[in-house]
Amino acid sequence: MAYCINPAVKATITPPIAEAFSWIPQGPRERTFLNLSQAVPGYAPAEALTAHIAALAARRATSVYTDILGIPPLRSALARRMAGNDGDVAPQDVAVTAGGNQAFCLAMNAIARAGDNVIIPMPVFFNHQMWLEMMGLEARLLATDPALPLPDPEAAARLIDTRTRAIVLVSPNNPTGAVYPPALIAALYELCEAAGIALVMDETYRDFTGQPAPPHALFSRCGWRDTFIQLFSFSKSYCMTGYRVGSLIAHPRLIAEIEKLEDCVAICAPHIGQDGALYALEELDDWLAQKVELMAGRLKAIDAALAHPELAYERVTSGAFFAWVRHPFGARTAREVARALAQRHDLLVLPGSIFGPGQEHMLRLAFANAEASDMPEVAQRLIESQRDEDETL
Ligand SMILES: Cc1ncc(COP(=O)(O)O)c(C=O)c1O
Numbered sequence: 001m002a003y004c005i006n007p008a009v010k011a012t013i014t015p016p017i018a019e020a021f022s023w024i025p026q027g028p029r030e031r032t033f034l035n036l037s038q039a040v041p042g043y044a045p046a047e048a049l050t051a052h053i054a055a056l057a058a059r060r061a062t063s064v065y066t067d068i069l070g071i072p073p074l075r076s077a078l079a080r081r082m083a084g085n086d087g088d089v090a091p092q093d094v095a096v097t098a099g100g101n102q103a104f105c106l107a108m109n110a111i112a113r114a115g116d117n118v119i120i121p122m123p124v125f126f127n128h129q130m131w132l133e134m135m136g137l138e139a140r141l142l143a144t145d146p147a148l149p150l151p152d153p154e155a156a157a158r159l160i161d162t163r164t165r166a167i168v169l170v171s172p173n174n175p176t177g178a179v180y181p182p183a184l185i186a187a188l189y190e191l192c193e194a195a196g197i198a199l200v201m202d203e204t205y206r207d208f209t210g211q212p213a214p215p216h217a218l219f220s221r222c223g224w225r226d227t228f229i230q231l232f233s234f235s236k237s238y239c240m241t242g243y244r245v246g247s248l249i250a251h252p253r254l255i256a257e258i259e260k261l262e263d264c265v266a267i268c269a270p271h272i273g274q275d276g277a278l279y280a281l282e283e284l285d286d287w288l289a290q291k292v293e294l295m296a297g298r299l300k301a302i303d304a305a306l307a308h309p310e311l312a313y314e315r316v317t318s319g320a321f322f323a324w325v326r327h328p329f330g331a332r333t334a335r336e337v338a339r340a341l342a343q344r345h346d347l348l349v350l351p352g353s354i355f356g357p358g359q360e361h362m363l364r365l366a367f368a369n370a371e372a373s374d375m376p377e378v379a380q381r382l383i384e385s386q387r388d389e390d391e392t393l
Pocket of ligand 1: 039098099100101102125170174202204232233234235241245246
């Protein structure tokens, strides 16, 4: 090529899910391949939702751009949903985005510039780190206890300097599944408030905390807009990954800056997706409650399966869509172990190493894609792989 490539983009890892998919052996196989690599619910969206979307697709009005920040009724419905009973969120605080990842990217671009840093607890959701690196921002990784990977506010405070713009949290966490206790979220919020930096919280899995109580009470705090930025996605709760709808809730002054960015990168989130998201918030509470229960059943099943006495793999944490598991192969890299699981044992999981440095002994099992009845078989394939220990992987 005669032209240059941005070195920051070139130095960033290849999208890891695509790489993991390349490990799936081709050709006939004797048993079902279990794909636990991607955090996608293994069921279809609600039929009522797809019927609604199909009807709307036939209308001319659906084919046009929306307001940059989203259709007004969706902004209002999101404000009501996130405020809950006690919170204060207004439609002007809401930007509808083309998915949760875009919400993160827009938030980072709006608050930070090259040379700034953003604190993220380890292990880190790979797309967050990738975006920061490509933008010339430092992902300042906050070490956590490998046995219980939750961020320690005091350790976070020690990482803050004059170029720090935010602490980023993901709860429930990808990849660990850990659900951050509301008191921890509150402590990190207070740290950010005192330091004059943003607390950015990716709540893509907020419906899957396993608790009926709201994940936190930050929207009830007076002055939350000065500190808190919330990100959400319709991808997981409503199985709408392909419709590309997410949201960002923040101070209206930040939303005005986000509007400039969003105008340039997408103009607006897909109109049809926004219509679907509005329908989901207004009509699918019962459907969502059933799916939350179904996922809780899958979590219980994977936890039970991973407690198998012959299993040398160790579950460290689990929750929402994920189990975070230590592999027993000492010196072997997580990538080698994951590739061997795919190629020899028909089980695709992600290597811990893509979630940041020091995670070579870890694997992420995204079990949302499997039935509860498949979980014992997942454990069996892991047990089967233990025989690989003395072979060349
Ligand atoms: C923590 C987290 N944030 C964001 C996303 C991306 O969501 P979306 O499909 O809304 O872009 C994912 C997807 O796996 C995720 O795990």
